[in-house]
Amino acid sequence: MIDEHEWRSVLQVAEDGTFSAAAKHLYVSQPSLSQCIKKIETELGEHLFDRSQTPLQLTPAGEVYVDKARRIQRLKQEIIKETADLSELRTGHLCIGSSRTRSSCYLTQPIIDFHRSYPGIHLQVCEHSLQELKEDVLAGNVDFALLYEPLPDASFAAIPLLKERTLLAVPMDHPLAKKYGSKQVLPYPTLSFARLHKEPFIRLQSTRRMSRIFSELCQQTQCEPDVVFEANSIIDAAELCTAGLGITLVTDMLVRGWHWRKAPFFFELEEQVPERQLVAAYGRNQHLSHAARSFIALLKR
Incomplete structure (x- = not known):
């Protein structure tokens, strides 16, 4: 038995x-x-x-x-x-929990670099929702997962990685972008969310954190954009924005890390939106392997 x-x-x-x-x-x-x-x-x-x-x-x-x-x-x-640690990274297994967005925009190069340095380590990325990733951590199904603070409770331990900012993405043929010649300006110009009243907007589904940020901005500015589509991920919303469907909220991680076929125009928000702290989260009572620590070191570079 x-x-x-x-x-x-x-x-x-x-x-x-x-x-x-x-x-x-x-x-x-x-x-x-x-x-x-x-x-x-x-x-x-x-x-x-x-x-x-x-x-x-x-x-x-x-x-x-x-x-x-x-x-x-x-x-x-x-x-x-723990026994894999004794091999000094010659062999072993590493499983990382992540969302689709972070896998595509944040993990690609570290995965390549890690494999080149430690070809004997079998590397796996498990893509789940944030709630499922929290469950994966506690069940020990992943070595660590990419999550945001605050974490649910003291059963989680975390290593800070980076802070994410929220930006506005606007189609290049939109008048707000044409004002700058439909060519990205750096540093990003600022724009108030209040300017988006009745503008076509792509929001994320209600289970996504970015949807809550959208609702908070609407309440803060008394602005009601015209929601034309609810996307399942920031990547989907950004691609639809690029195609001209509407304006959307994105993160600076996506802006830097996504392989844009044709990027939209990005604005900083005039409104204060708290940065999100991304962490490598693992079970407080679980062993964080040498392989996991080495990969996290790559993420922090």
């Missing part, structure tokens, strides 16, 4: 909620998975899952098993990380 194959099977069923979905993720047949779970239940003398509910629910015995199995999983990950 403590065989790795067995506890991984239980964890997968608990995560997916059905035997069929878990079997696909484990690359086994459903009957084989069902037999595995039944064997564990027989040894324990208790059911792990309430099969009368869909999705499957853990029984009290199942909750105990899953809690202990996750502890075993974390211990195994710690053993791998």
Whole structure:
């Protein structure tokens, strides 16, 4: 019942909620998975899952098993990380949690540099939402994740990386950009958000932090842009802005790091928008490997 194959099977069923979905993720047949779970239940003398509910629910015995199995999983990950340090970065594995935007605009060159320096380290980037990344950190699924302060609680530790500023992106054929000859001016000229009343605007979906910044700016300036589209990511919003759909909010990380086919025109906001502190977050009680620290050092250069 403590065989790795067995506890991984239980964890997968608990995560997916059905035997069929878990079997696909484990690359086994459903009957084989069902037999595995039944064997564990027989040894324990208790059911792990309430099969009368869909999705499957853990029984009290199942909750105990899953809690202990996750502890075993974390211990195994710690053993791998700490023994990998003994190899002096000749071999090992490094998993970084990130969003799509930060993967594209911030991680590309460090990944290349890290691989050139440590070709024996298997490097993986897991792209999830910010909430999922926080869960990944606590579960030990990633060595560290790129998150913003403030972090949820004291179970997280963090290494500061950089501060992000919020900018306005305007299509190059918009009158606000034509005022400067539709050619970017440096330093970025300033523009009040209040000037965007009734202007076509691309906001981010409500679950995104940039959407909250948009709402705060609207309230602060009593301005109501005409929202023509709600994008899922800053990259999507910026590309639609470039195509002329509307104005949007972006970060200076995106401005510097994205491979623009044709960049929009960028403005600094006259309004005060707090900078966001980006950090490398990891579990306070988890070992931060030598490989992870070396990669973070590249990010801080």
